Amino acid sequence: MKKLYLTLSLCLIPCFAFSWGLMDSFVKKQKEPAYKNFIVYKLLKGKKEFTACFESYEDTMVKEMLFNMQKALNSVLDNVLITIQKSGRTQEFKDILAVLPQNITIMQVKHQQECRSSDGIDFIVKSKNTRIPVDTGAGIFYGEQGFAYWKEGGKYWLISLSSDETDYTKYAITQHEVSHLFGLADQYKEYGNSKMYSLVNFEDITKINTVMSSVKHDKSWGLTCDDAEGVINAMDFILRAENYKSARLKNGWGDLCGRSYVYIDGQPVRDTDLSIAAHNRDLFAGWTASGYPKEKTPDFVKKASDKHAEISRGMQNVILNRDKWEEKRNNIETEIGRLQFELDHAKDYRLTPAQKRTKQQKIQSLKKELETAEGNFKILNDLKATSAPITDSELQNILK
Numbered sequence: 349m350k351k352l353y354l355t356l357s358l359c360l361i362p363c364f365a366f367s368w369g370l371m372d373s374f375v376k377k378q379k380e381p382a383y384k385n386f387i388v389y390k391l392l393k394g395k396k397e398f399t400a401c402f403e404s405y406e407d408t409m410v411k412e413m414l415f416n417m418q419k420a421l422n423s424v425l426d427n428v429l430i431t432i433q434k435s436g437r438t439q440e441f442k443d444i445l446a447v448l449p450q451n452i453t454i455m456q457v458k459h460q461q462e463c464r465s466s467d468g469i470d471f472i473v474k475s476k477n478t479r480i481p482v483d484t485g486a487g488i489f490y491g492e493q494g495f496a497y498w499k500e501g502g503k504y505w506l507i508s509l510s511s512d513e514t515d516y517t518k519y520a521i522t523q524h525e526v527s528h529l530f531g532l533a534d535q536y537k538e539y540g541n542s543k544m545y546s547l548v549n550f551e552d553i554t555k556i557n558t559v560m561s562s563v564k565h566d567k568s569w570g571l572t573c574d575d576a577e578g579v580i581n582a583m584d585f586i587l588r589a590e591n592y593k594s595a596r597l598k599n600g601w602g603d604l605c606g607r608s609y610v611y612i613d614g615q616p617v618r619d620t621d622l623s624i625a626a627h628n629r630d631l632f633a634g635w636t637a638s639g640y641p642k643e644k645t646p647d648f649v650k651k652a653s654d655k656h657a658e659i660s661r662g663m664q665n666v667i668l669n670r671d672k673w674e675e676k677r678n679n680i681e682t683e684i685g686r687l688q689f690e691l692d693h694a695k696d697y698r699l700t701p702a703q704k705r706t707k708q709q710k711i712q713s714l715k716k717e718l719e720t721a722e723g724n725f726k727i728l729n730d731l732k733a734t735s736a737p738i739t740d741s742e743l744q745n746i747l748k
């Protein structure tokens with residue numbers, strides 16, 4: 349989640365590719381949904397005021413960080429609203445517009461010395477000198493960085509912002525970090541990007557204009573249409589998980605940024621042939637405008653829905669199989685323990701040398717079985733924790 353700006357622009361000519369992605373830690377499947385830690389979830393639940401404690405040696409810096417945080421949070425909301433309004437598709441997005449607040453307020457919590465998490469604080473924000481040299485391999489460049497991550501134990505977001513950059517860059521860093529609170533993943537590297545809920549499978553994320561990418565020193569791209577699409581997809585992810593119903597959530601929606609993506613089940617769909625993709629996108633727009641009549645569902649939508657259903661069945665199978673292999677592993681361990689106990693007390697059990705050998709051999713073969721069970725459990729456990737798309741057939745291959 350580190351943001352690294354380089355003074356040397358990575359992109360020498362303007363790059364017009366776009367990409368958004370949700371953080372793996374946002375879509376992660378676990379008992380208590382991970383998205384609940386994100387500000388975007390709280391906003392959708394009607395929370396408009398957040399508390400923050402600011403840690404800095406200078407009062408002016410605290411004031412500036414508070415101002416930037418509040419402005420940046422509101423700019424993310426504004427960007428979504430403006431993007432929808434500009435598209436003229438407010439009717440289609442009325443489900444989101446109905447629950448999205450217009451304004452976010454940050455209440456400053458003051459502490460004598462250091463910020464402590466004990467007071468139900470939503471954010472702890474620290475200032476840091478960040479003009480540090482970065483060795484790119486092609487020479488030393490000065491870069492700046494910030495970060496934002498969820499402190500599970502403390503139940504708050506820890507955010508670090510630059511204190512020694514220009515005002516413009518300080519704000520750009522704040523906007524980037526705050527966007528993580530809406531579930532958006534970094535776009536300057538694939539790490540932490542969900543494979544399913546992102547454009548990483550379609551776009552070269554190293555060539556992008558978004559607040560989530562690296563930006564040229566003092567020349568932030570600011571929030572883009574792409575960032576708005578990402579936030580809408582994050583909100584859709586939550587609304588769907590919370591069993592919220594709307595025609596748009598059920599059927600999907602066409603790209604707002606002049607590309608040819610259609611988002612079905614929150615996942616981007618686009619034909620590899622760009623002219624077919626554009627045709628599909630138009631077909632979808634027509635279908636949306638006529639109120640999604642079931643009998644006129646475009647073929648590519650049906651195909652994508654079937655594919656997504658297969659993938660989610662695959663995830664269900666991952667969970668079921670994981671539980672099965674875990675049980676198997678536990679049973680084998682118990683059995684090995686029991687046999688070992690008998691061998692350790694061979695005299696009490698009056699075991700003959702032949703019986704001892706048999707038991708030792710049995711332990712050896714059980715240990716081999718245990719290796720397989722443990723290996724499969726680990727693979728499936730890792731898969732369960734990620735959002736990596738997996739189909740039934742892929743799962744069958746893994747378990748072979």
Ligand SMILES: [Zn+2]
Pocket residue numbers: 349350351524525528533534
């Ligand atoms: Zn970041």
